[in-house]
Amino acid sequence: MGEVIVVTSGKGGVGKTTTTANVGTGLAKLDKKVVLIDTDIGLRNLDVVMGLENRIVYNLVDVIEGNCRIKQALIKDKRYPNLYLLPSAQTRDKDAVTPEQMKMLADDLKGEFDYILLDCPAGIEQGFKNAIAGADRALVVTTPEVAAIRDADRIIGLLEANEMKRTHLVVNRLRMDMVKRGDMMSSDDVVEILAVDLIGVVPDDEQIVISTNQGEPLVGSDCMAGKAFMNICHRILGEEVPLLDLEGKSGLLQRLSSLFKKN
Amino acid sequence: MNLSDFFRKKSSGNVAKDRLKLVLVSDRANCSPEIMEQMKNDIIQVISKYVEIDIDGLDIKITQTESEGNNGTVPALYANIPIREVKTKKL
Numbered sequence: 174m175g176e177v178i179v180v181t182s183g184k185g186g187v188g189k190t191t192t193t194a195n196v197g198t199g200l201a202k203l204d205k206k207v208v209l210i211d212t213d214i215g216l217r218n219l220d221v222v223m224g225l226e227n228r229i230v231y232n233l234v235d236v237i238e239g240n241c242r243i244k245q246a247l248i249k250d251k252r253y254p255n256l257y258l259l260p261s262a263q264t265r266d267k268d269a270v271t272p273e274q275m276k277m278l279a280d281d282l283k284g285e286f287d288y289i290l291l292d293c294p295a296g297i298e299q300g301f302k303n304a305i306a307g308a309d310r311a312l313v314v315t316t317p318e319v320a321a322i323r324d325a326d327r328i329i330g331l332l333e334a335n336e337m338k339r340t341h342l343v344v345n346r347l348r349m350d351m352v353k354r355g356d357m358m359s360s361d362d363v364v365e366i367l368a369v370d371l372i373g374v375v376p377d378d379e380q381i382v383i384s385t386n387q388g389e390p391l392v393g394s395d396c397m398a399g400k401a402f403m404n405i406c407h408r409i410l411g412e413e414v415p416l417l418d419l420e421g422k423s424g425l426l427q428r429l430s431s432l433f434k435k436n
Numbered sequence: 437m438n439l440s441d442f443f444r445k446k447s448s449g450n451v452a453k454d455r456l457k458l459v460l461v462s463d464r465a466n467c468s469p470e471i472m473e474q475m476k477n478d479i480i481q482v483i484s485k486y487v488e489i490d491i492d493g494l495d496i497k498i499t500q501t502e503s504e505g506n507n508g509t510v511p512a513l514y515a516n517i518p519i520r521e522v523k524t525k526k527l
Contacts, residue, residue: 326464351449356447356449357449
């Protein structure tokens with residue numbers, strides 16, 4: 174029986190779609206059978222981030238309305254044997270789907286897949302309600318900024334009110350140099366404020382922009398963000414993985430100089 | 437702000453954290469400053485019937501507190517109401 178995970182945030186632009194693409198691809202790399210569902214009806218994005226935009230025939234609304242079978246709408250990612258995408262509809266709006274229909278779809282897919290990842294739209298309206306309806310677990314993505322954290326707090330409250338079983342926090346786009354200077358909240362600060370379990374910290378990384386440009390998720394690659402996303406995947410599987418050392422490859426000289434700076 | 441504060445300016449990360457903590461308390465309690473003000477005035481009215489209170493020293497806010505059950509922190513209404521004099525009933 175598969176698990177349904179919704180990736181949500183409240184505020185837009187904090188990295189929900191990037192997280193969905195990378196965590197989904199990472200789980201597929203770890204030999205899990207995964208389907209990614211873009212629930213942002215009207216603002217389809219996950220397909221371009223995944224590099225599958227040219228292969229869309231049917232979409233989520235077609236499946237819900239019975240215009241096609243689920244199998245026909247699922248796009249198989251040829252790079253990974255276990256990874257599928259169910260794209261969103263671009264020309265419809267959020268009311269085309271109800272929470273009950275989303276829950277039924279998720280339950281149907283549970284039999285076939287190990288993980289069903291739902292990319293939630295920004296906001297707390299209909300689209301959000303649809304996305305969380307069938308979910309067993311939520312990943313709340315935030316950046317270390319006041320607006321994103323405030324919205325994440327609201328989302329966490331709404332998830333609790335809707336009896337979400339498990340809620341985990343992803344702190345995205347952290348800049349260690351700014352944290353050291355005291356000009357950015359650390360992941361510990363964010364966890365202290367939001368009081369939810371941390372499942373991963375993803376550093377701000379240019380490679381993310383490059384990978385999105387190319388439509389190839391970077392999870393598992395050698396860069397910091399690639400490693401951070403892979404660690405999140407391992408933690409989703411229940412493995413204990415220590416947090417990434419975001420200071421990077423600091424040599425002896427750098428460490429010595431930072432030691433002197435502190436005093 | 438005193439002189440030492442001036443030289444050791446608070447880092448913007450800590451400013452953000454403190455501001456967030458404050459705004460989230462009222463967000464979580466679903467309680468705007470206007471409602472707090474109304475509540476404060478109502479409380480003053482009720483209590484003034486029985487005791488004379490120091491209105492300037494009055495402090496009402498919503499905070500987080502450990503719950504007695506095992507469900508973590510819960511919001512709590514904190515009120516510090518200094519009493520000037522207990523009104524004795526006229527015979």
